[in-house]
Amino acid sequence: MTRTTLRDLWAHKRRLISTCIAVLLGVAFMSGTLVLTSTINSVFDDLFAAGTKGTDAVVRGPVLFKSERGGEQRDRLPEDVVTKVRAVPGVAAASPAIASFEFTLLNKKGDPMGGAGPPTIIGSWDTDPTLNPYQVVSGRAPEANGEAVINRAAANDGPFEVGDTLVLVTPEGQQKLKLVGISRFGDADSSGGVISVATTLAQAQTLAGASNKLDQVNARAKAGISPDQLVTQLRAAKVAPGANVITGEALAKEQATDLKDVFGFFSKILLTFAFIALFVGIFIISNTFSILLAQRTKQLALMRALGASRRQVLGSVLLEAGIIGVISALLGFVAGVGLAQAAFVLLRKAGLDLPSTGLTITAGNAAVSILVGLAITAGSAMLPAIRATRVPPIAALQDVATDESDRSRFRAAAGAVAAVIGVVLLLPSFGSDPSTDRLPTIGLGMALVVVAVLILGPVYARPLSNLVGSPLPKLKGVTGRLSRQNATRNPRRTASTASALIIGVTLIGFITIFANSAQSSVTKSISGGFKGDYIVQPASQQTFAGAGPELSERMAKVPGVADVTAIAGAEALLELPDGTKSPAILAGIDPATYTKLFDAKMERGALTDLRDGQIVVDRQVAEKNKLSIGDSVKLTGRNGATLTFKVAAISDERVLLGQWSTTRADASRLTEQPTDFLVAIKAAAGTPPASLRPELKKIAKDFPTMKLQDREEFTGSIVTQISALLNVIYGLLAVSVVIALIGIANTLSLSIHERTREVGLLRATGMTRRQLRSSVRWEAVIVALMGTGIGLLLGLGLSFTLIQALKSQGFNTFAIPVGGLVTVVVFGAAVGVIASIRPASKAAKLNVLEAISSE
Known part of the structure; x- marks a missing residue:
């Protein structure tokens, strides 16, 4: 059985390439995200470890609160703490430090630097070279108020040279400093893209509005004293009420974790879209194996007649799926590494200046990516394989097999149960005052509704295909009738093929309608509640640093x-x-x-x-x-x-x-x-x-950091931000749509192979090649329009539900972008046409006599 499986797989390798691509794309997306995340995490660990390499202990103020924007807000220390720290036994040296983030550095043209990326930090220059993670590489350190050092990446972006005047935008106005030196952070030109401006301690305190105050005191231990021992002695000395004392290593891990948490959020988003792509791939793989096994019914029946057991037949199919899964997952992982490298380069170009380093490729990431790809493939092939083992040898040797999945009571019952539970979970959205605490439950209800639609696919596929294709007989005659009949012939196949597109279009429609409703809600609230003519606000919405x-x-x-x-x-x-x-x-x-x-x-x-x-x-x-x-x-x-x-x-x-x-x-x-x-x-x-x-x-x-806008510009800026986010999401969803397109093309190719004799008979009775291509093309359009239509209806319903659930958050308008949805419908039909090009051409080129004589 193993030899037969391998021989059959090699003999029909071309028909499985599309299936491999579907798995490959999803795995590449996921593995690329995992590798990129691991690399960034490793870089931040190394970066902050280097930044505190010479620091054995850090004394800082107690936590006041955790900011809603992330990070902890700590109380500042009195300036005399540094003297008390130096007096503690075991302390070899101690340096005061203070920093502030609510500033903006202007470039040579007078434009703000940094944008919405890493912040500008104005801090004190540490005069102890062992405790200071920055080293001057050009010029000198600041020695008097009014002097400053900036990191080399910022100097290059300015561009600035030693001797230039730096202009800082502060809440009190503009502050000018003389650039006396350029620094590096360890081996990097910046600390993760941060614009670092270092001044004297007194100058930094004045800029921060905290005279005689410190953020922390960095300490170095005497020879023979470990960092943990120094921390213990500093805690015992109680140098300041409520002071928090940790080792430099612990501070590095804490700082790295804070930044990794920010990137972790984006990693989760990317992984979500990766799993969407893999979920879409499940339908493609399952459909492919269903058709392949249907084509090999006689072959499997002969194996059973010659003594092969059901277990052997099942094992043969799963072995085939396993080989495809392993190859696709391995290639997907390699492609993912390439994607991670490209993303890493883009991050650097976007301003995240990181040390030169290779990608961090762990065995865990490789194992997860490959196992997920293998599991997706094997799991998708399991049901078709089980169905293949249940066909008796005698029945399988017959020529006629009827798909009755649309009459399955179990399927109908399971879909109905999922739909009812989903709707019940969605009901709180339509209350008079829905709470945001219900959003997770509402999200689960939405997912169940989508699952119910997918489960019920074969039940509605036949009548819906008939409905969608009903105009074709009048428009295209016999060709149109054949297209409609082919689309309705196998409900399971049609539903499975459409399901891949349903998921992609549902997400696109949902996001498009929700974003349009959000834009309309903002516009309505501002137009109805704002009675003024102009608004001035920060150009970057990431900060409270106004004027x-x-x-x-x-x-x-x-x-x-x-x-x-x-x-x-x-x-x-x-x-x-x-x-x-x-x-x-x-x-x-x-x-x-x-x-x-x-x-x-x-x-x-x-x-x-x-x-x-x-x-x-x-x-x-x-x-x-x-x-x-x-x-x-x-x-x-x-x-x-x-x-x-x-x-x-x-x-x-x-x-x-x-x-x-x-x-x-x-x-x-x-x-x-x-x-x-x-x-x-x-x-x-x-x-x-x-x-x-x-x-x-x-x-x-x-006030260069502030932006003047009239009413239209103000609302337009908010709409632009939403649109920019929308474009990113569309780009990520494009992977699932591409997989859906591959699925339609794959299904058509395999189904044409399955209907080779039928195609030959049609050609022999007078059907032209052009008519045959048209028949295949319209069959694809029926499936694509069915998937697009169901996806749009789901997108409409789910977006309306979410808008209702967010009424209390200011979402007061449900706005349907008619033009955008028409574009989606046209796009869906285009997907069908594009997917049908190769299968239709292949069908038209079949030799009539060979097709008629095929089995």
Whole structure:
């Protein structure tokens, strides 16, 4: 049986190439993600280990809270801690350090550097070369206030040379520093793409708004003292209340983990799309083996008649699947390594400056990729193989085999159960006030609905194919009738082929409709709630680093401006009356001016009721935490200040207001450097808004990190961000669509091979080659349109459900992009035509006499 299997596999190797490609693409996607993740993790481990190589112990302040944007916010240490650390037995040297992230460096042209990528860090230069991970490679270290050193990657991007003037944008305005040196971080030109500007300690403290304060003290142990011993002695010395003391190695691991967590999120997204591609491949593989085994019915029957057992037949099929799986998985892993290398190069070009290193290819990654590919192939072939073993030898020797999968009661029952459970799980979406806590359950319900549709495929494939193909007999005559009959002949095959396309189109339709609805919701909320004419906000939405009060004050003095309001931002630790603590992001507003430019919906109370020492809470947050007007909450800011606030009003406006809102003055008390992250401007009655733009733009130029936009530009920028994300998702989904296209072509090729005698008879009775090609092409179009139509219906239903589930988050519009969906339908039909080109050409070239005489 083994020899027969291998001989048969080699004799028909071409017909399995498409199946191999389907497995290969999915495995390549997955293995590439795994290798890229492992490489980046390894690079970060090595990078931060090198950065703390000379540091034995680190003393830092206690954790204030964990930021919603990631990372821990720690209290700063008093400056005299460094003296106390130096006095601890076992300490050979100690250096103070402070850094701040809310700055932007301008390049030679005056444009902001960094964008939405790694941050700009303004820190103190460590004068101890053993403790300092940076080394000056050109010029010298900063020795006086007003001097600075930057890393070589930033110097090249500027471009800057020693002696140039650096311009930093700070909350207080622009700060000029003289460039006296260029540095490297170990063997790299930067620390993972970070723009590093190092100054004297006093200068760094002034820029951070933390005079006489430190972030940490780095210590080096005397000879004979281990890092763990030094940490123990520093903890015992209690150099500062609540101080946290760890080894340099532990700090390196912590910093690497924080960055790996960020990249881990993207890795999970990539793996999700990889599994989607593999899931689509399952249908292709299963369909291919079903057709191949149907073609070899007589061969398997003869084997059974000659004494082969069911186990041997099953083993033969699984051996064939295993060989295909191993070859495809190995090739997929190799292709994935190539993809990882390409992605690594793109990351470097995007600004993530990493040390030169080879890819980290682990045995675990290779094993996972190959085993998944093998499991997918073997699992997909299992059901067709089992069905093959159940055909009695005598029945298998007959010429006629009828597919009755559309009449399977078990299939119908299983699909119905999955559909009912899925719908029940989706019902909370349509409540009056759905909670976001239900989203995981709703997501499971969506998945079950899709699974139910796939299970029921053979049940609806025959009638739906008849419906989709109903116009063809009138349009194409006999050719059209044959196309429709061929599509309905085998419901299981048709459904399985369409399923691959259903998944891809469902995801594309779902994401397209959801994104369009999100864009419409944002536009509606802004157009209905924003009463102003211009908005000024940071060009990068990744930071709270806005502008100081000077910006809004200057804008308010422009002739023709009626009202200006500024919104500040702050991060804090929230403590509820019951003692529960959680991070929170606050909006600081001036109620009197805010209500003139924004019409925020309120549940109870009014924004004008807000005073210093009070807070406005979002309705859902208040209900979840059982807060009412008059209750008190505590907030601890990044500067360590703790303030108590009384709830003054309950809002019902997530888009324009947020969850927690205080006065602008109170928000400034919770941060070291108060800034406004949004300024809104309204023209006076009778003043054309366009006439204000030149003067407003002139003022905005003095704040290079801020961007002036009118109403249309503001909403358009949000739409652009959503569209950019949408394009990335489309690119990732393209893999599954390509696999679906391969599946349709593969199925047609194999089914034509199965119908060789029939094709020969049709040609012998007068069908032309052109008619035959048309018949095959329209058969593919029927299958493609069926898959596209079902996918679109699923996409519509699922996106509507999710919009309903997110009503409380500001999604107030369900908008169907008609043009986009028409494009999807045309694309689906095109997929069918493209997939049919080779099979149709192959069918038309068959020799009539050979085809008639084939078995």
